[in-house]
Amino acid sequence: xxxxxxxxxxxxxxxxxxxxxxxxxxxxxxxxxxxxxxxxxxxxxxxxxxxxxxxxxxxxxxxxxxxxxxxxxxxxxxxxxxxxxxxxxxxxxxxxxxxxxxxxxxxxxxxxxxxxxxxxxxx
Numbered sequence: 001x002x003x004x005x006x007x008x009x010x011x012x013x014x015x016x017x018x019x020x021x022x023x024x025x026x027x028x029x030x031x032x033x034x035x036x037x038x039x040x041x042x043x044x045x046x047x048x049x050x051x052x053x054x055x056x057x058x059x060x061x062x063x064x065x066x067x068x069x070x071x072x073x074x075x076x077x078x079x080x081x082x083x084x085x086x087x088x089x090x091x092x093x094x095x096x097x098x099x100x101x102x103x104x105x106x107x108x109x110x111x112x113x114x115x116x117x118x119x120x121x122x123x
Contacts (some may be wrong), residue, residue: 049102050079050092050120062089069093079120093117 053069053076056062066076074093081087094105102119110116 046097046123047099048095048097048122049099050077050090050122051094051102051106051117052079052090052120053093053117055088055090057088059089062091065091090120092120 053074054062054065056065059078062078066078069076069091077092077095079090079092081089094102096102096105099119099121106116106119
């Protein structure tokens, strides 16, 4: 499966975080706050664009990736699957209401020798 191979490579490109796992309630609370802020941004401008660093079948995998991304200085956001649309937990490492900002950020990551991501438009 092409998508699964991509996420496995993405996970492998980040080192393991030194800190322990974040508990489900803490991640869920972080998600609720971040998702509310993201949806507020989207409602004001029409959309929020997310740079997705990885997508995972299980929440625990997304949580580990999120912790690793945080250790590298990213501001990760675990995006929970929307019923009937997606069946994976995507991790946004950058977001903006301006798509060109996200494209530029992704290019800066790839230009520095790291793997970039893909852009998801949240309406």
